[in-house]
Amino acid sequence: MISPWLLMILIFGVSAFVSWRLKSKFNEYSQIALSNGLSGAEVAQHMLNENGIYDVRVLSTEGMLTDHYNPQDKTVNLSSDVYYGRSVAAAAVAAHECGHAVQHQKAYAPLKLRSALVPALSVASQYMQWIILAGIFLLNTTPIPLAIGVGLFALTTLFSFITLPVEFDASRRALAWIQSHNVVTEREYGFAKDALWWAAMTYVVAALGSLATLLYYASLLSGGRRSD
Template identity: 85%
Template sequence: MLLIFGLSAFVSWRLRSKFNEYSQIGLSNGLSGAEIAQRMLQQNGIYDVRVVSTEGALTDHYNPQDKTVNLSNDVYYGRSVAAAAVAAHECGHAVQHKMAYGPLQMRSALVPILSVSSRYLQWVILLGIFMLQTTPIPLAIGVALFALTTLFSFITLPVEFDASRRALAWIQNQGVVNQREYGFAKDALWWAAMTYVVAALGSLATLLYYASILAGGRRSD
């Protein structure tokens, strides 16, 4: 667990470092993140998705519920390699939505369940650990709920990698970036993807830890 925590901290630091670095490299075409997003959506035949700015740093995301590409201010107004990469990546999710990309649909289906279970998950697991010598049922429920969280983390991986693949292909094919800028954009999105990989591994490690407690409690019965 300490290894995963350390790795997560390193990847998060590296991502912010890369984003800050590539935010200082201006695009040769001078387009802003918002302009790139609008162009990518239109060229993929998507006209019902709005591009909006949102507060915070690295808060960029696509919301399939209200069909919005939410870009942080640095990305929305930025005219850098980092802004281009992030804006195109989030639009990649909009393209996935339009094409009914399987992993995205699976992830979206889990969101309502996880939004409810996440409120009580830690309390259920804590109660289950205290009651383990009496009954394994509460902890078993907690482990099952946490397994859904872990499943969500792993389903997220192909969703994120595919969005980056679509983004990189589009910005290259459309001449949004030159060869040098493409390399920087690819590197930025790779580090962004690594944050999801580490999160998935951390979730799996935690799940196995709780499962081992449950198994140990059953053997002692």
């Protein structure tokens, strides 16, 4: 059976590859102009309007691949390359983020659950690593701090796995919309689908990495209890 430590190293390598591949694909498809000439911001606005969403703003944000939907203030935040870009990559990413806005409008259950976990996760992330570190040092004395740390880390792992259906569903909605509304040609659709697939893989690897780390900490806790 593969050890949690070796699994973490393996997933780290896969994560680095997937991250590189995503950036490579985004750069490649950013060079392919969208046939209809729409910008990412225009694609986003059209998708929102077509879904009857008029209370969500489309904004430009700094950075690369920093695109996200904020359900708190109802904003679709697009990186400048996506907001102003008129490429296949820009259209795919903009539509994907609007997919989250559609999920919000339709009260998509996994999105609601993920949003509900955010406050608890925010608090846990502030103290989790310190509690785990203290737990490792105190393991020969008491397993309680590490057990608390493992519990908090389990919450972050749960969050990572809940994120998966949210991201895959947003991509599904985005691809269905850009195809049905002729935003892309058949050739461009294939590129958009490929770009969003690699984006989704980053979340898969992150979830597996979180699980591997959780198993590693759990193995430390289990080993410490056996030695008592």
